[in-house]
Amino acid sequence: MGGVKVDGRVERGEQTRRQILRRAAEIASVEGLEGLSIGRLATELEVSKSGVFAHFGSKEELQLATVRAAAKIFVDEVVTPALDLPPGVARLELLLEGWLAYSERRTFPGGCFFYAVQAEFDARPGRVRDAVAEYGRSWNALVRETVEGVPDLAVDAGQVAFELVAFLEMANAQSVLHDDPAAYTRARAAVRSCLDRAIG
């Protein structure tokens, strides 16, 4: 078992695809998924435009693949570490602090990838919007469930989750737009007082 015979050509293709998607996610976090163009992507990666195109078949598929690739990075960096802890206050705190650190260290150069694309696609129809909205719902649900995992809750978990996520997104938005790291300090203070109130 294991050690399945691999086709070197396919493996190379998958590696190229990963490189394309990594760069695509970086660009999209700054310029948006519409600002992302196949020609520019090809130029920056020094491959042919048709080579990039062939991997996805359409721009919409490229956008969808980029969203999925960014989601994987997000899950690896923010969600998984928190889920390694048992439900409770510690897990919630790691989840929130993990998000702030992920945004603050500019995992994506334009700040949080999903903040950028949510704002870009929130008001237009289409499969990309649907995918982005679905990831957003998953994130909201995860935060709410993580809040619910805290014993002796004094308040509505959905309400607490709403407020916590608001602080995170606000920190990202302010720090990127105004180049002001103090927004993270504000967000951490807000999270702390919100948590103290919810648990107290």
Add this chain to the structure above:
Amino acid sequence: MGGVKVDGRVERGEQTRRQILRRAAEIASVEGLEGLSIGRLATELEVSKSGVFAHFGSKEELQLATVRAAAKIFVDEVVTPALDLPPGVARLELLLEGWLAYSERRTFPGGCFFYAVQAEFDARPGRVRDAVAEYGRSWNALVRETVEGVPDLAVDAGQVAFELVAFLEMANAQSVLHDDPAAYTRARAAVRSCLDRAIG
């Protein structure tokens, strides 16, 4: 005095310009200021592309004019009514509720214009970003100063303003992306408890 001689051509031009900018702001709230194209604007308004272009001279100037036009609408709908009240809790409450109502009634079809363009331009350089950032700073400062106008504050005004604005933006984002008006209910509850805590 008064009654400045009116140039019929100029007046007609200014009216056309206002129509262009109103539509431009509507489009931009949905598709962004980059998604806004001069050709599309001309088609929708049933005027010539060069006619639209001539009003601004460049796309960047069109974008800047659109931002200024949207700011005027925002000020008229949200800021001015609140400033009619004397400093204090009532003014602060009207300012926040005014913002939520402005977002909820979809003054711009894509929700808050500035939420959309802040997220679009927050990570790229240029005059449009600078203008957007400046309006953002003004709004933050206004909220903070309005908080400071409340007597017997129990907490840091800057911190309270950060949290309040976070609730507003979160409501807009969630309601547009998920077509969920309940986000405004959550935001109003969050604002209320935040205010009670700050004044209490």
Add this chain to the structure above:
DNA sequence: AATTTGTACGAACGATCGTACAGTTAGTTT
């Protein structure tokens, strides 16, 4: 009445967009 001024138009430009398709290269299979 003659002239200047400002708005709007139509046509055209070079560039770039997404997409199509036939050909080249290199690794796999027979």
Add this chain to the structure above:
DNA sequence: AAACTAACTGTACGATCGTTCGTACAAATT
């Protein structure tokens, strides 16, 4: 060694982008 296959390239397409320019016409100035 020959046949096959998957990744990738080169060229070309129609559409649209922002922009330029010369022109037409109406309003204001003289």
